[in-house]
């Protein structure tokens with residue numbers, strides 16, 4: 001779910017302040033391989049057990065695998081030759097066999113006035129992927145740092161309000177390409193990420209295998225609690241059931257954006273293949289299976305889905321499928337060439353009040369990083385304007401890239 005503006009924690013008490021930066025762009029062309037990179041020999045994302053086995057495979061003691069784990073996830077070392085605890089012969093052996101750490105270079109970072117940093121990582125095949133770090137100071141003065149991570153390069157679902165959807169789709173991200181986004185944010189902020197939301201570019205349920213592998217790594221290796229991780233989806237048939245079978249303690253956030261099927265199909269074209277009744281049933285079953293309540297996301301689009309009548313219809317829909325629901329209302333974040341507008345505050349408050357009066361708790365998310373191309377996909381679209389569709393032959397293709405002057 002490319003909905004960066006979803007990720008602000010509620011309530012937001014005080015954002016960490018920093019100076020806004022602007023970038024000037026010039027456009028160049030580069031060649032880009034259409035195939036995703038090979039990942040069989042990437043260390044990032046591997047568990048301690050797998051790293052121990054790897055050490056044994058290289059005729060090393062198993063404890064070398066533990067050291068590898070420490071270097072990757074605690075010291076966050078980016079290059080095999082910098083694994084100073086390891087014998088030189090082991091380091092050379094790994095490199096000669098084609099192993100790499102799996103960290104991508106930072107291509108661009110833009111800081112918003114509220115401290116949000118949006119960054120682009122340049123992947124091995126020259127694709128750019130967007131990720132965002134959002135610092136928040138709570139009432140007790142402690143700082144939370146949320147990483148909003150992408151699960152795909154672009155997104156094939158083309159929700160009508162979404163910058164990522166408009167930018168096209170290239171490929172799924174591999175597990176290390178998801179994990180490294182969190183590490184890149186930690187490096188930039190010089191502090192630990194406390195929360196992760198899969199709400200960046202892409203639909204996580206279309207890349208569930210890598211998302212689950214990255215989730216394991218974030219939880220077990222990087223030590224981010226499962227309850228601090230949110231997986232968001234606009235709804236992909238049969239995947240909520242599959243996710244439920246893993247019984248994760250993480251939050252599932254389902255993006256509704258509409259109170260009825262007809263309206264939903266207009267806003268979310270992929271809803272045509274997943275009727276609202278089937279989606280709501282899967283959400284109910286998810287709760288029964290995991291005991292974790294699904295949270296619902298609703299982007300408010302002025303004059304489209306933001307009337308009190310829509311709120312009443314939404315409340316009726318949610319009551320039909322259970323009790324104790326929570327809805328996160330997200331004011332639309334304007335994007336280039338969009339037919340949608342952001343609703344006035346009065347309309348948003350009236351919508352929330354109509355839900356609350358019907359016993360649906362609702363919060364209006366504060367948009368973060370408006371001056372850093374806050375809607376997910378916006379920054380990537382500024383820098384990489386090709387449709388990002390890899391050809392089936394795996395041939396080289398021209399990608400137009402704008403780089404900071």
Ligand code: SF4
Nearest residue numbers: 001002155159162165
């Ligand atoms: S097109 Fe839809 S599913 Fe895809 S990233 Fe955007 S909002 Fe999420």
